[in-house]
Amino acid sequence: MKKLIxxxxxxxxxxxxxxxxxxxxxxxxxxxxYHRFSDEGPKSTSTSPDVFKKHLTYLKxxxxxxxPLKTVINKLQSKERLPLNCVSLTADDGFLSIYKEAFPLLTxxxxxxxxxxxxxxxxxxxxxxxxxxQLREMAPLVDVFNHTVNHPHLVNVSQDxxxxxxxxxxxxxxxxxxxxxxxxxxxxxxxxxxTYSFLESNKxxxxxxxxxxxxxxxxxxxIPRFSMSGxxxxxxxxxxKVNTVAMPLLxxxxxxxxxxxxxxxxxxxxxxRPLTKHERNNFACFVSGQNKAKLEWSxxxxxxxxxxxxLGVGRSRFNCTMPYQEKGRYYWFSKLWLRL
Numbered sequence: 466m467k468k469l470i471x472x473x474x475x476x477x478x479x480x481x482x483x484x485x486x487x488x489x490x491x492x493x494x495x496x497x498x499y500h501r502f503s504d505e506g507p508k509s510t511s512t513s514p515d516v517f518k519k520h521l522t523y524l525k526x527x528x529x530x531x532x533p534l535k536t537v538i539n540k541l542q543s544k545e546r547l548p549l550n551c552v553s554l555t556a557d558d559g560f561l562s563i564y565k566e567a568f569p570l571l572t573x574x575x576x577x578x579x580x581x582x583x584x585x586x587x588x589x590x591x592x593x594x595x596x597x598x599q600l601r602e603m604a605p606l607v608d609v610f611n612h613t614v615n616h617p618h619l620v621n622v623s624q625d626x627x628x629x630x631x632x633x634x635x636x637x638x639x640x641x642x643x644x645x646x647x648x649x650x651x652x653x654x655x656x657x658x659x660t661y662s663f664l665e666s667n668k669x670x671x672x673x674x675x676x677x678x679x680x681x682x683x684x685x686x687x688i689p690r691f692s693m694s695g696x697x698x699x700x701x702x703x704x705x706k707v708n709t710v711a712m713p714l715l716x717x718x719x720x721x722x723x724x725x726x727x728x729x730x731x732x733x734x735x736x737x738r739p740l741t742k743h744e745r746n747n748f749a750c751f752v753s754g755q756n757k758a759k760l761e762w763s764x765x766x767x768x769x770x771x772x773x774x775x776l777g778v779g780r781s782r783f784n785c786t787m788p789y790q791e792k793g794r795y796y797w798f799s800k801l802w803l804r805l
Contacts, residue, residue: 492544493680493711494537494551496672498650498690500558502566512698514566520693520703521574524552529707533608534579535646538670538688541681552707554578555672555690557612557650559587564599571606581612581650581672584637597641610648611635611669618653619660620723620803627663648672655780655803657723661686675782675801680711682737684720689799710789712798713737724804728775732783732800739765740787750785752776758783778804 500510502517524531530548537553540546554571556563559582571578580603586594600609613619613630614637622630631649638644647669651660654674664671670685677689691697691706718733740748745765750758752772761769770783780803787796 491680491710491713492541492547493678494532494541494547494553495678495707495709496534496537496553496555496688496690497693497707498672498674499554499556499563499567499693501560501694502562506562508695510694512694514562514570516698516700517567518570519700520698521570521576523700523704524576524707525574531574531576533577534610534648535608537679538648538685541679541683542685544681550707555581555650557581558583558616559595559600559612561593561595561599563607564595564603568603568607575606577606577608579608579610579648581610581648582634582638583612583614583616583652584634585614586616588637600642604642608646609638609642609644610646610650611638612650613652616652618655619651620655620657620805622660624659624663627660631663631667631669646670653780654801655722656687658721661720673801676706676784676799677797678709678711682714683711684717687720705795706797708794709797710794712785712787712796714798717800722801722803724776724802728804729772730776730802732770733767734770734785734798735767736765741765744787748785748787750783752783753781776802776804 499512501512502514503511504513529550529552531552531554534553534555537547537551554576556567556578559580563580567578587597590596611631611634614634615630617630619627635647647667649664649669650672651674665686672688672690674692675689676691679688693703696702713736714734715737716735724730745762748768750760750770752758754777755773759771759773780801782802783800785798789795
């Protein structure tokens, strides 16, 4: 009996300490972001309704747990365990195609979605946007959250404009739909330190547009979401993304996306645990419009990442991956940069 107890203690110790025990460290969820559901809209922001149906069919047939965004965030913040194969669906802007094309499919599959709306377009009854009545009709399957009043770039704006864009949108959503949760999606995925600090001081949860997987170690003021528009919506890309795992990161520096002094910014990553040599050797980062980034390792737990050449004006990304222990699956992390 003593030998048996000792054996089980040994197994327990191994399961706690080894990075190779499946799901020992991972507690995460893939969040997807859509915009329009159309075969005719701009390719960069549109997903074919037929393709969206294929997405939902894949999730159902492969036993994914499609959870409301609030459930995902609440569980992660309270350190509760999420189910394996967790996915959450979101859509930005509030286009009418969400109601006409996506909602019937969500109803058919009984999958929840969160929609981030810009309120001025709804208040002005733009033909391409949903109405408050349609948003109410989609409850409780569809939650509605804040995407500003006018969908501006929230970089280098005045404090008054920043407050009005966020607070007034929150008030309108609360008045029309009785929403109390302070969930916010950055227009274009962009923010500066003033916007970030404002949301932090007003106790918002905020969502970006950089790819990656949310975990309990994520920055809850810049939660990653995989784009599912245009070529990113193709099934090969979709299957790869929904099977990714959060990169095991303890800290990311800098938090800011604004490139202030150099057009070749440096990113420092510190991992939750020492990587294996196999993981380190297969860790790779790619730069938008360039090839692989330069990597400078400090042991097995930290790496400095920089671009080979200057980044262009506008948004750029460092996309980093590392093989997971299951074949065909990857750890994933993306850093969005903005050169003004």
